[in-house]
Amino acid sequence: MRVIQSGVGNFGMSWLYAVRDCNVTEHVALVDPNPEALTAAGDITGVPPERRFTQLKDALNSVDADGLIDVTPAPCHPTTSISAMEAGLHVLVEKPIAENMRAAQRMVQSAREFDRILMVTQQYRYQDQPRTLRRLISQGAIGEIDHMVVEFQIQGLLQGWRKIMPHPFLMDMAVHHFDMMRYLIGKNGAKITAQTWNPSVSNTAGDMNAFVWIEFEGGARVNYSGTFAAPGVDTGWNGRWVITGSKGSLVWNQRDEWGPIRLFRQDADLSIYTDQHFFTPLPDIWGEPIHAESIGASGHTYDLYHWQACIEKGMEPETSGRDNLNTLALALGAVQAADTGQTVDVRRVGAEREQEASWMAKWERTVPVAV
Ligand SMILES: NC(=O)c1ccc[n+]([C@@H]2O[C@H](COP(=O)([O-])OP(=O)(O)OC[C@H]3O[C@@H](n4cnc5c(N)ncnc54)[C@H](O)[C@@H]3O)[C@@H](O)[C@H]2O)c1
Known part of the structure; x- marks a missing residue:
C-alpha cells in the first residue's frame, strides 16, 4: 500500500518506523510544515526530497497513493483527513479522531460519501x-x-x-x-x-x-x-x-x-x-x-494490517471512524460532565453543542500549520 504520512512530529516518528518495517505498506510522500522534521523523516524512510511536502495539497496533487496516515494534532484531523478522502485516499487517523463531535461526524460522513475506509488508531x-x-x-x-x-x-x-x-x-x-x-x-x-x-x-x-x-x-x-x-x-x-x-x-x-x-x-x-x-x-x-495468546502483530503493525485488509475486502474496521464516535462521546462526555458538574447522557454528546472555535488557533499563531 502506498502511503502518505501527514505529521512527522514526536508520535509521527513511531509511524515512520512502523510503515517502513511493515511488509504491506511503503511511504510514497511525507507532509509536515516543519522542514527539520521533514528532513529527519526523509532520512528514516528514504523518501526523496522531491516527495517531502510542507502542504498536503501538493502531495495529493503530485503523488499517486492509496492511503493517508494522519498523525497531525487533533484539531487538524478533520481538514487533513477529509482532503485526503476527497482525493480518493483511505485514511488511518490518530486518536482522538477530532476535538469535537461535529467535526468527527463530518469525517465519518466524508468516508461514506467518498466510499473510503476511515480507521482510527486506537491501538491499545x-x-x-x-x-x-x-x-x-x-x-x-x-x-x-x-x-x-x-x-x-x-x-x-x-x-x-x-x-x-x-x-x-x-x-x-x-x-x-x-x-x-x-x-x-x-x-x-x-x-x-x-x-x-x-x-x-x-x-x-x-x-x-x-x-x-x-x-x-x-x-x-x-x-x-x-x-x-x-x-x-x-x-x-x-x-x-x-x-x-x-x-x-x-x-x-x-x-x-x-x-x-x-x-x-x-x-x-x-x-x-x-x-x-x-x-x-x-x-x-x-x-x-492466564497466559495471553499472541495475536502476532500488535499496536501500529496490527493497525496497518487491519486497515489494509479492510480496504482490500471492503470491510468496516473494528475501530472505524463510525465506531469511534462512541469512544469520542465518552471523552467529550467526561469533559462536559467535568465542566458543568452535571451527569451527562453520553448518547446525546455533541447533539446540542455548537462547534466551538478550536483552541488550536492560539497555538497556530506561533507554529505554521499547513493543509
Ligand atoms: N496512539 C497513541 O498512542 C498516540 C500517542 C501520542 C500521540 N498520538 C496522537 O498523534 C497525533 C500527533 O501527536 P504528536 O505527539 O506527534 O504531536 P507533535 O506536535 O509532536 O507532532 C505533530 C506534527 O504535525 C505537524 N503538523 C501540524 N499541523 C500539520 C498539518 N496541518 N499537516 C501536516 N503536519 C502538521 C507538526 O509540525 C508536527 O511535526 C495527535 O493526534 C496525538 O493525540 C497518539
Missing part, C-alpha cells in the same frame, strides 16, 4: 492482553460484567500544543482507556459523571487529573481514576483493571510479573447458603494466572 486494544481478556469475558469466564475499577497513573511533562489544550488528560490520554472499556464491555456508554483538576506538579494549563464514573448500556459501571501528573507509582500505559462479573473477577495489571492477567472464579452455588456467608478464603487467593 490491539494487544495480546486485552484480546485475551475480551475472549474470556465473551466466553462467560466471569459471567455478566457488573463493574470495573480502572486506575491509570503516570508522571507526564507535556510539550507543545498539549500545554495549552483544554483537558489534555481526558482528550489525549484517557480516550485510549475509554476505548478499551467499550471494547472489553462490548457496549457503549450511557451516563457519565466526572471531576477534573490540575495538581501542583502539572506543567499544563488544562487539567491532568480526573475521577470519572460511567454507566454503560446494559448496566455495567466503571470507576476510573486517571492522572498524567503523578509522581511515584507508575501503572504503565494500559493502567490497572479489576473487572468484576456475576461469577468472578479478572485482574489485569501489566506491572504484575507474577501474572499480568489473573482470573478469580466464584463457581459456588449461592442458593445453598441460607445464613450470612462470606466467601473467604477463596480456593486460591492469588487467582489463576
